[in-house]
Amino acid sequence: MNFFGVLPFISFLFLVGILIVKISILRKKGIQLSSKNGEKNKYKTFLFPVFLLVFLLWLFETVKPAFKIQFSVLPEISTKPLFESIFLNVLGAVILICSLILWTFTLIHFNNSLRLGLDKNNSGKLVTTGIFSVSRNPFFLSLDLYFLGIALILPTPFFIVFALLAFTGIHFFILKEEKFMLNVYGEEYNTYSKITRRYF
Secondary structure, eight states: OOHHHHHHHHHHHHHHHHHHHHHHHHHHTTOOSOOTTSOOOTTHHHHHHHHHHHHHHHHHHHHHHHHTOOOOSSOHHHHSOSOOOHHHHHHHHHHHHHHHHHHHHHHHHTTTOOOSSOOGGGOOOOOOSGGGGTOSOHHHHHHHHHHHHHHHHSOOHHHHHHHHHHHHHHHHHHHHHHHHHHHHHTHHHHHHHHHSOSOO
């Protein structure tokens, strides 16, 4: 089985597995990850199914090489590699592995402050140490690196466009989250943001 074909599939399982372990640990401690009092967004009802569909297409295209699946549910032009380069494959694999390491350290350094969504009534403690002393958003940075690594290993129009959309969406979510953090943590977050960069 081709290493570069199976790596995206294995890395996805690792990504999800580590997150599930972290959530399970927090739940056993009785920590509530989200609440019903969180911010309401009228667009979520529409955007979530669209995002889920695109994500499932992305996942299917990612696992295809691992199982040597020949057919695609997407148009052939969107799934055909634009170029083949062992250098880009290796670079993508290195970036992908780095993203998983960063993802793991981020979840560890979150301690008990990991939350799902923006909810000022369930915010947890502001984390500024460990990996968070190097980047204000290591969680999102690891996702950016992950999508970049996938796009380099599988350089098809679909993955390249997906990565660009992911970068854009993540950046805008970070901007929204920064306003939330400033509102909830005030001067503590303001001071932190002056000494720690948004990405790295």
